[in-house]
Amino acid sequence: MSHEVTTFQPDRLFAIRMDESDDLRHFRSHFLFPANEDGSSKIYFCGNSLGLQPTEAKEAVVQVLDAWHHLAVDGHFTGDRPWMDYHRRLVNMMAPIVGALEPEVTIMNTLTTNIHMALGSFYRPSGVRTKILIEADAFPSDRYAVESWIKLHGLDPDRDLIQLHADDRGYLAPDQIRQAIYQTGEQLALVWLGNVNYYTGQYLQMGSIASWAHEVGALAGFDLAHAAGNVPMNLHDEDVDFATWCTYKYLNGGPGSIAGFYVHTRNHGFPRLAGWWGQDRSTRFDMRTPFTPESGAEGWQISNQPILSMAPLSASLALFHEAGMQRLQKKSRQLTGYLDYLLRQINAPGLEILTPSQPEERGCQLSLYMPGMAAGVYRKLLDSGVILDFRKPDVLRVAPVPLYNSYQDVWQFVQLLSTSL
Ligand SMILES: *Cc1c(COP(=O)(O)O)cnc(C)c1O
Numbered sequence: 001m002s003h004e005v006t007t008f009q010p011d012r013l014f015a016i017r018m019d020e021s022d023d024l025r026h027f028r029s030h031f032l033f034p035a036n037e038d039g040s041s042k043i044y045f046c047g048n049s050l051g052l053q054p055t056e057a058k059e060a061v062v063q064v065l066d067a068w069h070h071l072a073v074d075g076h077f078t079g080d081r082p083w084m085d086y087h088r089r090l091v092n093m094m095a096p097i098v099g100a101l102e103p104e105v106t107i108m109n110t111l112t113t114n115i116h117m118a119l120g121s122f123y124r125p126s127g128v129r130t131k132i133l134i135e136a137d138a139f140p141s142d143r144y145a146v147e148s149w150i151k152l153h154g155l156d157p158d159r160d161l162i163q164l165h166a167d168d169r170g171y172l173a174p175d176q177i178r179q180a181i182y183q184t185g186e187q188l189a190l191v192w193l194g195n196v197n198y199y200t201g202q203y204l205q206m207g208s209i210a211s212w213a214h215e216v217g218a219l220a221g222f223d224l225a226h227a228a229g230n231v232p233m234n235l236h237d238e239d240v241d242f243a244t245w246c247t248y249k250y251l252n253g254g255p256g257s258i259a260g261f262y263v264h265t266r267n268h269g270f271p272r273l274a275g276w277w278g279q280d281r282s283t284r285f286d287m288r289t290p291f292t293p294e295s296g297a298e299g300w301q302i303s304n305q306p307i308l309s310m311a312p313l314s315a316s317l318a319l320f321h322e323a324g325m326q327r328l329q330k331k332s333r334q335l336t337g338y339l340d341y342l343l344r345q346i347n348a349p350g351l352e353i354l355t356p357s358q359p360e361e362r363g364c365q366l367s368l369y370m371p372g373m374a375a376g377v378y379r380k381l382l383d384s385g386v387i388l389d390f391r392k393p394d395v396l397r398v399a400p401v402p403l404y405n406s407y408q409d410v411w412q413f414v415q416l417l418s419t420s421l
Helices: 012-020 025-030 057-076 083-098 111-122 140-152 174-187 206-215 307-323 325-346 374-383 407-420
Strands: 105-108 131-135 161-164 188-194 219-223 242-245 259-263 366-369 389-391 395-398
Touching: 012 325, 012 407, 025 307, 057 083, 057 307, 083 105, 083 259, 083 307, 111 140, 111 188, 111 219, 111 242, 111 259, 131 140, 131 174, 140 161, 140 188, 161 174, 174 188, 174 206, 188 206, 206 219, 307 325, 325 366, 325 407, 374 389, 374 395, 374 407
Parallel strands: 131 161, 131 188, 188 219, 219 242
Antiparallel strands: 105 259, 242 259, 366 395, 389 395
């Protein structure tokens, strides 16, 4: 952690001082924490799975319900926030989070649905170019989606799915990705990778992967589920072809909330699975006009948008907008660096951190590999008021989120962990 400005210290007073000097600390009061029986807040390190509820979310939902009550069908075009354009303000706040131009982003559907929408457009096998490169440990939904498209094209996943096998600590070396891309060469249609691995927390630099893919004539797309709201990105400048992400993890949009979708400007002319909500706005309600898509990523929308699902997200994105991804990353690197430091201090036998130690190769999550112990430690931590994530068989995922977690959360967590060992 030497590259950070702070030299960490192991005592509690240090955590208190860090919280006092944290210029993002007021954001914590904008989130609702689950409580213990005695009324104290739980330590919440599960923002990588479901982000906490922003205090302003309820009001945002109530506003939509009120508009529905008072305006009914006219709510589409009238009121403070007409539903026709409701998503625009969200897209406006979302685009900088992923480093895209505004016309390159929309919000629609849910993540796996959007993976299908993207594969429908950008997986276009022809001649010898039929293969898709994924991680052998890809999230199951991503794998199912990719395999199904290979089969829909009458091809064979055994032949057309190329899998990158990480090493025995789950690490995927960038050089290995480069080699796999070059080896597959003209047979490679598509690279589809998670840019933060959900299991190990490893972050992949997308720009180099996209340029290797382009060199062999393939496209590069990324699943940003564990990166959006966690790591600042530059999708446009890094020439990423397309991407999608859910908003219920680090983006705090609420369970099953609407997902993000990005298409690089260069790719806006691709064919797609079409629906009326992607039709040019000026003729969307003519009902007889042939499909002429709205320009940009909005032209991939298919259905009339779920406004109630957007309302909590709009409350959360306003907080991201105020904090800014650069400031969040600065705190995130300190906070996770501090967790890393304290874990090394307790020096627990049988506990290994799977996540890369370089800040450029990770976001906020650390994955703790504890063979034979993880399940037991997980139960003890739950009983002591810590909410974190257990992945069978041996991994605890711990995600201190800079928007609402504190240095004292981290300090307390490590004390509880060390007692439970
Ligand atoms: C969370 C997550 C999903 C979940 O997909 P949904 O369609 O939102 O249920 C898919 N892929 C990855 C990589 C994830 O982390």
